[in-house]
Amino acid sequence: MLLAIDCGNTNTVFSIWDGEKFLCTLRTSTHHARTADAYFTWYSTLVKHYGIDVEITDVIISSTVPRVVFNLRVFTDRFFGCRPLVVGKPECLLPREPRVDEGTIVGPDRLVNTAGAFDRHGGDLIVVDFGTATTFDVVSKDGNYIGGVIAPGVNLSLEALHMAAAALPHVDISKPQKVVGTNTVACMQSGVFWGYIGLVKEICERIKAEREREMTVIGTGGLAPLFAETEALFDVLEDDLTMHGLTVIHNHNKEG
Numbered sequence: 454m455l456l457a458i459d460c461g462n463t464n465t466v467f468s469i470w471d472g473e474k475f476l477c478t479l480r481t482s483t484h485h486a487r488t489a490d491a492y493f494t495w496y497s498t499l500v501k502h503y504g505i506d507v508e509i510t511d512v513i514i515s516s517t518v519p520r521v522v523f524n525l526r527v528f529t530d531r532f533f534g535c536r537p538l539v540v541g542k543p544e545c546l547l548p549r550e551p552r553v554d555e556g557t558i559v560g561p562d563r564l565v566n567t568a569g570a571f572d573r574h575g576g577d578l579i580v581v582d583f584g585t586a587t588t589f590d591v592v593s594k595d596g597n598y599i600g601g602v603i604a605p606g607v608n609l610s611l612e613a614l615h616m617a618a619a620a621l622p623h624v625d626i627s628k629p630q631k632v633v634g635t636n637t638v639a640c641m642q643s644g645v646f647w648g649y650i651g652l653v654k655e656i657c658e659r660i661k662a663e664r665e666r667e668m669t670v671i672g673t674g675g676l677a678p679l680f681a682e683t684e685a686l687f688d689v690l691e692d693d694l695t696m697h698g699l700t701v702i703h704n705h706n707k708e709g
């Protein structure tokens with residue numbers, strides 16, 4: 454049984470893959486100081502709660518935070534007796550190599566999204582992932598990651614306003630009824646919500662124009678549905694793209 458771990462700058466997600474489906478998905482905030490024993494306490498409590506009794510034989514990790522990988526390796530070794538595959542390390546093979554400037558270290562989450570999206574949809578894709586940052590991953594006809602766009606994340610943008618301006622409160626994202634806000638919170642939500650609708654549209658249009666072709670736009674990440682409700686920004690919405698990509702890369706390494 455495979456344990457897939459997606460460690461982002463904000464949240465860490467564990468999912469158990471039985472070869473056909475995910476049995477459960479567990480989420481915790483990312484902390485570089487969390488020890489192997491702390492991971493196990495959290496993990497074993499939740500799998501027990503869900504009534505899952507499986508033997509983990511394989512682990513694959515994608516981490517955008519390099520520091521957490523050490524403790525996740527210890528966790529994997531100590532409690533499952535195996536060595537994890539770590540996306541981005543030389544020993545972890547990718548189905549298609551990224552084509553970027555020499556010396557560029559592409560975020561492993563973007564490599565994983567690319568592999569997952571190409572497996573499901575074929576090539577010429579734009580994957581828009583709403584995490585800590587909002588990333589656009591451009592996938593070639595043949596399935597290579599060929600570059601993209603990194604924009605500040607939705608929650609990060611709201612938080613930045615709050616942090617930098619004394620009179621601006623902490624606000625959660627939601628769809629404003631109107632564009633013209635008549636109170637501070639509504640003004641802030643309008644700026645970020647409608648600003649993001651425009652950002653996604655404009656960037657996707659410009660990518661298609663630059664590449665001189667039609668491309669399939671895939672939306673993923675926690676906030677993708679909120680934007681998709683309002684405007685037809687995406688051709689496809691995926692709620693488990695990163696996890697799917699991890700299973701694709703794991704399979705590729707097993708077969709290879």
Ligand SMILES: Nc1ncnc2c1ncn2[C@@H]1O[C@H](COP(=O)(O)OP(=O)(O)OP(=O)(O)O)[C@@H](O)[C@H]1O
Nearest residue numbers: 461462463464583584585586625626674675676679
């Ligand atoms: N309607 C909503 N309003 C506010 N936040 C939401 C809403 N729906 C989902 N979310 C947030 O989306 C997040 C899940 O997003 P996702 O897992 O894609 O990225 P992340 O964990 O924030 O970032 P990263 O992967 O970079 O750590 C959760 O933290 C959740 O709080």
Ligand SMILES: CC(C)(CO)[C@@H](O)C(=O)NCCC(=O)O
Nearest residue numbers: 517558559560562563586588603
């Ligand atoms: C952009 C983030 C933070 C998105 O999670 C991550 O993919 C990352 O740290 N990337 C490294 C730089 C790059 O992908 O070009």
Ligand SMILES: [K+]
Nearest residue numbers: 461562584674
């Ligand atoms: K993510």
